[in-house]
Amino acid sequence: MINFKKMKICVVTPNFTIAGVPLAQIRFARAFANKGHDVDLIVGYIAPKYNFPDVNNVRLIHLNRQQVRGMLLPLIGYLKKNKPDIVFSAEDHLNTITLFATIFSGSKTKISCSSRVTPFDTYSNILFSKRWILKQLMRMVMPRANVLTCVSKDMVEQYxxxxxxxxxVCVYNIVVDQHSQKKMQEPVDGNWFIDKSEPVIVAAGRLAPWKGFTDLILAIKELTKSRVARLVIFGDGPMRGELQTLIGELELNSVVKLFGYVENPLKYFSRADVFVLSSYVEGLPNVLIEAMMCGCTPVSTDCPTGPREVLQDDKYGYLVPVNDPVAMAAGIEKALESPISKTLLKEAISSFSEDAVINRHFEVLGINSSEANT
Structure with missing residues (x-):
């Protein structure tokens, strides 16, 4: 019988918002704790307007540093005092700070750094620009990392x-876990999700230009020429007023709603028919996988990077060109007419489960997963 090796694991994330990276890191910390490890979750800053999710059996360390660079000294102190076996960091700015902290502290801990967005948006070749300086700093400390990961195979090639x-190397995020599946069952408000007299399409994300919500609203206008369906967009951001104006100009107030920020979009996804990702660029869109976990048939732009990898071309959903509302409308209509089966959706998301992702991390770190898991 193999004895379980309990490890001291530290998961680090910068500012907490309702966004992909911090939520993925929280799932990650929970998953290690569920397997019996001693887990610290270090968060740079938690804005007062957000309620931090439940992290039972995980020690939350809030550094109260709004700038990532302000996390350097606290991380040095943490590493010297706590001596974790492994540190998992995410996002390139924080990865650089974490690696510097490891070097300055003299820590021998294993370091795994995950990149979550395309490097073309993070680094630059323009001499002495901020992104060029970050590139030089990362190049300097990169050898200290035991493992450097990306959340999609296409992103690996970009790096x-x-x-x-x-x-x-590619290691996916944990998206499918017990906590998320429980959240799917919570009650909802909003008549569109309760009476379901018409199909409901959902989307979610920051209301910002790169998310392509203007295209999605135009696609719904196109869709209304052939059928009735309703769209709900979850999230807030700088484009909210502009998007609301567009909805009014297109006379879509009766079929499109900007629902704003919600702590638990999964309960709405589980009662919707189609999820649309309209982005121009992604790392690997967790929200797309969450929607598939909830049973939504996915429609996604074929943007770099991730959607084509998740959907395996058109096996698990419908890919449409970027910045093409007419094609997006056609994709949504296909999804409504020919939804993806629950069996196929379950197959599609299996690589994003707790066990699959943790075992992959242990594999690339050279740790025997059978000894490190209960």
Whole structure:
């Protein structure tokens, strides 16, 4: 019989918002704690307007540092005092700070750094620009990392281009876990999700230009020429007023709602028919996988990076061109007419489960997963 090796694990994330990276890191910390490990979750800053999710059996350490660079000294102190076996960091700015902290503290801990967005938006070749300086700093400390990961295979190839055949490998985020599946069952408000007299389409994300919500609203206008359906967009951001004006101009107030920020969109996803990702660029869209977990048939732009990888071309959903509302409307109509079966959706998200992701992390770190898991 193999004895379980309990490890001291630290998961680090910068500012907490209702967004992909911090939520993924919270799931990650919970998953390690569920397997019996001693887990610290370090968060740079938690804005007062947000309620931090429940993290039972995880020690939350709030550094109260709004700037990522302000996390350097506290991380050095943490590493010297707590001596974790593994540190998991996410996002390139924080990865750089974490690696510097590890070097300055003299820590021997294993470091795994995950990149979550395309390097073309993070680094630059323009001399002495902020993104160029970050690139030089990362190049300097990169050898200290035991593992460098990306959340999609396409992103790995991008990093190999930016850093001349870098050692990055693909390891997905945890999306499918017990906590999320429980949240799917919570009661909802909103008549559209209760009476379901018409199909409901959902989307979610920051109301910002790169999310493509203007295209989605235009696509719904196109869709109304052939059928009735309702769209609900969850999230807030700088484009809310502009999007609301567009909805009014297109006379879509009766079929499109900007629902704003909600702590638990999963309970709405589980009562919807189709989820649309309208983005121009992504890392690997957790929200797309969450919607598939909830049973939504996915429609996604074929943006870099992630959607084509998740949907396996058109096996698990419908891919449409970026910035093409007419094609998006056609994709939504296909999804409503020919939804993806629950069996196929379950198959599609299996790589994003707790066990699959943790075992993959242990594999690339050279840790025997059978000894590290209960």
């Amino acid at each position: 190999k281009t930016v850093f001349n055949s870098s050692p990055h």
